[in-house]
Amino acid sequence: MMMFKLLFWTGCYSLLSVTEQVTAETGIFCSSEPVESICNSSIVLQCHLEPQQDATDNTVKWTQQSDVVHIHKGGKDIPGEQMETFEGRTSLFSEGLRKGNLSLQLSSLKLSDSGRYKCSFQDDSEEKSCYVNLSVSEFEVIGSPEPVTAESGQDVVLPCHLDPPFDATTQNIAVEWRWNNSMVHKHRSQADNNDAQDLRFKGRTSLFHDKMTNGNISLKLHNVTQEDEGKYTCAVNCNGRLQMGNITLKFELKEENSNQTGEYKVIGSSEPVTAESGQDVVLPCHLDPPFDVTSLTVEWRWNNDKVHVYQNLGDDNEDQDQRFKNRTSLFHDEMIHGNISLKLRNVSEEDAGIYTCFVPKLNSQVKKGNIVLKVVLKDEDPNKKGINDPDSTQTPTSPYLTDLIGLVIGLPVAAVLVLIVGLVYYKRRHSRQRRSDPVPNQDGSCAGQNSLQADPQADPEPHEGIEMLPTEDHGAHDGQDGQQDNNQEEEPLNDPN
Structure with missing residues (x-):
């Protein structure tokens, strides 16, 4: 019975499955x-x-x-x-x-x-x-309805973008910038291709590659001049269809500064710069009033030799004189404030002379500044101070020589001091002995305390021909003599010599 039920339900399940597959249409x-x-x-x-x-x-x-x-x-x-x-x-x-x-x-x-x-x-x-x-x-290429204004020497961004935002770096997309009929910049197949670029714009244009994926095709133009003024066109070619946007660049003269010359000035140093041989030195030079020179060309010269050249937003020292190779640098972070000072490393006597800082493309009548560099040897430096005397103008003595001189002078002085102390000690001891020992008089008696008191000015030295006699018992005299010695210890000795 159980077997019959199992076979029955199995058959029903199989029949339902087949029916479902047949009826379920794709x-x-x-x-x-x-x-x-x-x-x-x-x-x-x-x-x-x-x-x-x-x-x-x-x-x-x-x-x-x-x-x-x-x-x-x-x-x-x-x-x-x-x-x-x-x-x-x-x-x-x-x-x-x-x-x-x-x-x-x-x-x-x-x-x-x-x-x-x-x-x-x-x-x-x-x-x-x-x-x-x-x-x-199609997307639209949108430029700027308002003109873009820039001063001489500045960098400027000419805005242009795609609407709706679209990746301008994809295949078969070409981005072109033109000024009149001249090619300003071209980007195609994910790379710049400026073989046909007009020579006026060589090395002065760039796109924002990291922003092009969002449709930003703006152009950055470096070191603007009055000749760059005019109408620019940004164009996008998509599968043979050209979309364009326009931007107008206007050139603006700089405002006149306080000296009413309307110009910036390159200023060097009125005082000479002095350095010791082997030192690093900074030759100061700046623009007045402060002005961003990062987009300009800056040259440093010594006579007719090129010391350092900065152009196209970086150092360019291919024509640098061999004497100055790897020894010069500018303060790039300070150039935005007009600081074009030069750092010269490991100065030698051959570096002495007149240096000139020059900004050739500056819209100014004063494009150069001069700095005089003096190089002195360490031993010849007139401003070097002594070691012990900060105001001394003498050449400092070597510490080893100072120690030797002190030793030579100190030894005799110490010897003399020891000798003097010895003599003083000997005389005081000898004087005490004479006062305590009796000396025979001519009558054969001993000279005692009374005789010393009677003649306090008597010569303390023994007379010639008189022999000092030893005493065996100084009992009574020792007390008196000791007291008298104590009273006379503070008196200076009379030395006939």
Whole structure:
């Protein structure tokens, strides 16, 4: 009985499964909303099967009216049946086909691509299809309605962009800037191509490459002159169709400064600059009033030799005199404030002389400044101070020589001091001994305390011919003599010599 029930329900389940597969029909669906894009962009036209079905080995076909846009048969694309205008611009998603994704990717859009597209799927003898509407429009190139003003020597940005924003670095897009009929700047195939650039603009133009992906095609023009004034055109060529925008550049004279000359001045140094051999030195030079010279040419010369050259926003020392190679530099961060001072390293006597700082393209009558460099040897520096005397003008003595002189002088002085102390000690000791020991008189008696008191001015030195007698007992005399010695210790010794 149980076996019968199991076989019954198994059979029912199999029958239902077969019925479901038979009744579930595969449907094809496209995007119901129209697809809009712009020239030269890429787009995906959506189309898929429901429920999912592997369409790898089926026929998938995209057409526009009667033109074959793309065809896929037997597991591969058939480009030979494709309309020529779509060659190399269409593709299906190979992995997506396994899941019923029939969407078409169309790149490098043209205005002629606009229209109604048909997505077809053929399974055995049955073909199913749906439709997608595509609209391709042109972008606008927008310049500046207001003129751009710049002064001589300045850098200026001429604004221009694409609307709607669009990647201007993609293939088949060319960006051109022109002034009248002259080529100012050209960008094509993701790189600048200025072979046809007018010589007036060589090395003076650039685009903002990192912003071009957002449609910014503005031009930066360096070191503006009065000759640059006029009408500029930014043009974008998309698949043979040219879109343009216009910008006007006006040249403006600088405002007159306080000295009413209307000019900037290059100022050197009225006082000479002195340096020791081997030192680094800064030769001061600046513009007055302060002025940004980063876009100008700055030259430093010594006589007729080139010391340092700055131009085109960087150092250019190809023609630099060999004597100054790798020894010079400017303060680039300070040039925006008009500081064009030169740093010269490892100065030698040969570097002495008159230096000239020169700004040749400055709109001024005073384009040069002079600086005198004096180089002295360390031993000949008249301003060098002594070691111990900060106001001394004498050459400082070596510390080793100073120590030697001190040793030579110190030794005799110390010896003399020791000798004097010894003599003083000897005389004081000897004087005490004479006062304590009795000396025989002519009558044979001993001279004692009374005789010393009677003649305090007597010569303390023993007379010639008188012999000092030793005493065995100084009992009574020691106390008196000790007291007297204590009283007389503070008195200076009378030295006849």
